[in-house]
Amino acid sequence: MPIVIDIAFYAAFALFATATLTSFLYLRGDKPNMLAVTQRAISIAAGLLLVAFCLRWVNYGRIPLTTMVDIVNLLLVMSTGIVLMLVRTEPLRPLVCYYAPPLAALSLMNVAIGFKTLHEAPKELDDVFLAVHVGLAFLAYALFLIASLTSAVYIVQARRLKSPLNTARTAKLPPLEYLDATLYRLIKWGYPFFAITLILGFVGVYLYPDELGVRWWLSAKILFAVFMAGLYSFSFHSRRLGLLRGQKLAYVMVIGFGAMLAIYLLLSVTNLKDAGFWSSAA
Amino acid sequence: MNLVVVGLSHHTSSVELRERLHFAEKMLPGALMNLREQLGDAGVVILSTCNRVEIYASTEASSGEAHDTIRKFISDWHKVPESEFGEALYEYDGRETIGHLFRVTSSLDSLVVGEAQILGQVHDAFLVAQTEQCADKVTHALFQRAFAIAKDVRTRTSISAGKVSVGSVAVDLAVSIFSDLAGKTVMVIGSGKMGEVTLRSLVTRGVDRVLLVNRSQEKAMSLAERVRGEPLPLDALEENLPRADIVISSTAAPQYLLTPAHFHRALRKRGNEPFCVIDIAVPRNIDPAVKKMDNVYLYDVDDLQSVAAANLDARRQEVDQCMKRIEEGVDQFWGWLQGLVAEPTIVSLAANLHAIRERELHKSLNQLPNLGENDEAVREIMTALSKRITNSMLHQPTVQLKREVADQDPSKVLAFAKRLFGIKEG
Numbered sequence: 001m002p003i004v005i006d007i008a009f010y011a012a013f014a015l016f017a018t019a020t021l022t023s024f025l026y027l028r029g030d031k032p033n034m035l036a037v038t039q040r041a042i043s044i045a046a047g048l049l050l051v052a053f054c055l056r057w058v059n060y061g062r063i064p065l066t067t068m069v070d071i072v073n074l075l076l077v078m079s080t081g082i083v084l085m086l087v088r089t090e091p092l093r094p095l096v097c098y099y100a101p102p103l104a105a106l107s108l109m110n111v112a113i114g115f116k117t118l119h120e121a122p123k124e125l126d127d128v129f130l131a132v133h134v135g136l137a138f139l140a141y142a143l144f145l146i147a148s149l150t151s152a153v154y155i156v157q158a159r160r161l162k163s164p165l166n167t168a169r170t171a172k173l174p175p176l177e178y179l180d181a182t183l184y185r186l187i188k189w190g191y192p193f194f195a196i197t198l199i200l201g202f203v204g205v206y207l208y209p210d211e212l213g214v215r216w217w218l219s220a221k222i223l224f225a226v227f228m229a230g231l232y233s234f235s236f237h238s239r240r241l242g243l244l245r246g247q248k249l250a251y252v253m254v255i256g257f258g259a260m261l262a263i264y265l266l267l268s269v270t271n272l273k274d275a276g277f278w279s280s281a282a
Numbered sequence: 283m284n285l286v287v288v289g290l291s292h293h294t295s296s297v298e299l300r301e302r303l304h305f306a307e308k309m310l311p312g313a314l315m316n317l318r319e320q321l322g323d324a325g326v327v328i329l330s331t332c333n334r335v336e337i338y339a340s341t342e343a344s345s346g347e348a349h350d351t352i353r354k355f356i357s358d359w360h361k362v363p364e365s366e367f368g369e370a371l372y373e374y375d376g377r378e379t380i381g382h383l384f385r386v387t388s389s390l391d392s393l394v395v396g397e398a399q400i401l402g403q404v405h406d407a408f409l410v411a412q413t414e415q416c417a418d419k420v421t422h423a424l425f426q427r428a429f430a431i432a433k434d435v436r437t438r439t440s441i442s443a444g445k446v447s448v449g450s451v452a453v454d455l456a457v458s459i460f461s462d463l464a465g466k467t468v469m470v471i472g473s474g475k476m477g478e479v480t481l482r483s484l485v486t487r488g489v490d491r492v493l494l495v496n497r498s499q500e501k502a503m504s505l506a507e508r509v510r511g512e513p514l515p516l517d518a519l520e521e522n523l524p525r526a527d528i529v530i531s532s533t534a535a536p537q538y539l540l541t542p543a544h545f546h547r548a549l550r551k552r553g554n555e556p557f558c559v560i561d562i563a564v565p566r567n568i569d570p571a572v573k574k575m576d577n578v579y580l581y582d583v584d585d586l587q588s589v590a591a592a593n594l595d596a597r598r599q600e601v602d603q604c605m606k607r608i609e610e611g612v613d614q615f616w617g618w619l620q621g622l623v624a625e626p627t628i629v630s631l632a633a634n635l636h637a638i639r640e641r642e643l644h645k646s647l648n649q650l651p652n653l654g655e656n657d658e659a660v661r662e663i664m665t666a667l668s669k670r671i672t673n674s675m676l677h678q679p680t681v682q683l684k685r686e687v688a689d690q691d692p693s694k695v696l697a698f699a700k701r702l703f704g705i706k707e708g
Contacts (some may be wrong), residue, residue, distance in 0.1 A: 242553025
């Protein structure tokens with residue numbers, strides 16, 4: 001079994017790397033068939049990661065949601081699934097070539113982590129309720145990741161359109177209106193998922209009061225989640241009311257994602273992410 | 283068999299001269315028949331557009347004779363002395379004719395490189411020749427190959443990517459902002475010619491609501507009738523600005539008609555939905571400060587012209603790529619054509635060998651003892667065997683002859699083959 005997990009895990013990375021290469025070939029402009037190759041490569045890669053995830057579940061008899069490798073695996077599977085759903089619409093198809101390189105980078109990071117920890121057994125989750133909570137949280141994170149990448153593409157296209165050099169460049173990206181609608185759709189899906197995740201989290205605190213301590217609201221992961229919820233809420237409501245749209249909203253999403261990544265890395269480096277933080281004293 | 287072309291184009295002649303030598307659509311059948319008679323049962327196609335007049339022919343006459351005949355025909359038909367257009371003419375034969383037609387059909391020889399119209403025009407010219415039964419086997423194959431190559435060039439290179447006129451660039455940019463122009467509203471301020479041209483380009487792409495703002499209500503009404511728009515007075519401009527997705531301005535007003543303040547208010551009213559603004563007026567009608575605003579994409583005439591020029595440059599950079607494909611096509615067609623030249627010789631050679639085969643077969647069958655009249659099976663086997671041997675022996679000389687004819691002087695190669703195999707005709 002472990003060898004099959006290894007094969008699926010590393011083959012997925014190889015496919016993401018291939019998709020990055022084919023994306024560049026497509027974007028360079030002389031290989032139009034590379035678009036379909038990229039799409040196929042990332043779908044197979046996500047399928048392989050899903051296989052690795054399921055095999056770990058079967059192998060250890062626990063839902064693999066607690067180790068870093070499993071979490072990034074799940075994030076990659078969900079993000080790729082969202083990408084594949086989005087690019088079914090014809091004008092959005094070229095976007096797959098902009099999403100593939102960041103997904104490959106995430107996969108590379110996962111390989112670096114998984115090199116030593118892929119065969120560590122996941123911790124046991126207390127019940128299905130927590131599995132749903134964590135699963136939904138990562139679906140919301142995946143939507144946020146893809147929304148941020150879409151925002152980056154929006155900014156590139158808007159800048160190209162502000163001072164166009166030629167129309168061949170702008171024609172390579174989907175129209176702004178499509179990108180705006182896609183971005184809003186991603187926020188519209190992500191926001192309720194994250195809201196449900198938060199509600200389930202609060203229920204979890206009520207059910208397992210000893211887990212996070214008395215001052216649980218000061219724990220790192222809660223602060224992180226609250227920041228993300230605030231960002232989702234702000235983006236969703238301001239876009240819905242038409243107050244924030246276009247490049248400004250795209251910048252909010254990109255900067256928000258950057259800030260979240262920075263916070264996450266800071267917490268990881270300082271080992272504060274999973275620690276009790278200030279909340280351990282009951 | 284010779285392939286020739288005689289013609290003139292925008293590269294070699296003035297529009298006045300092209301006008302004088304133009305073959306109107308109604309004249310074409312008569313002209314084709316007339317020239318076909320003069321060339322002696324040749325295949326003839328006349329391509330006459332605003333940018334070129336070209337006559338293609340496949341004929342048994344020598345290239346020089348064919349060129350002279352076509353030149354004289356042009357002069358007689360249009361009653362223009364040769365001295366008035368002789369210098370503007372180009373004359374090609376053989377491979378050069380094939381290459382020229384492939385370049386013309388693929389739009390590499392066009393005034394605007396990569397334009398799509400020429401393919402249709404060549405197609406129409408060929409259809410007329412075909413209808414008048416003036417297209418023989420060679421011209422038919424030549425033009426079909428030209429269409430296939432033109433299609434290949436268009437789909438496999440970026441020769442036709444990016445628009446090269448101000449109006450179509452504006453449409454391209456609008457399409458890059460709005461996914462679909464259907465359901466969008468365009469506001470036209472003023473009644474300048476360029477504005478109307480751009481508006482028409484947008485309407486053909488599906489824009490379905492048109493607001494026409496003009497200082498003169500009369501002019502607005504007149505344009506509104508032509509494009510089925512809604513006429514509005516100039517003082518209703520700001521009030522109606524939020525309704526528009528695309529704004530085209532082409533008035534002679536000396537001052538700015540729209541400023542960032544106007545767009546700020548309009549954006550607020552339309553929930554920050556983007557504007558595509560095309561200012562083709564000189565002096566400009568829209569404050570350039572608008573360019574810095576989020577969700578407003580403003581293009582003035584310089585922007586549009588520089589994009590059109592860049593697109594044209596990008597097309598020109600594709601020419602080398604296209605030329606490679608065309609050269610491959612020319613090689614293939616030239617090989618096929620030379621094979622066609624060798625065909626009569628090959629037919630005669632095959633006939634000679636089969637005559638020998640039948641004679642020898644007959645002798646052998648007569649020499650076989652005990653072969654009764656009813657032994658048809660034996661006869662059939664012997665006949666089939668002799669045919670197989672003859673055909674196998676014919677294969678290599680046929681292939682080699684076609685190859686040699688394509689690579690070397692066909693008349694010398696064919697003369698040698700005839701001497702070698704004792705062929706008297708063909």
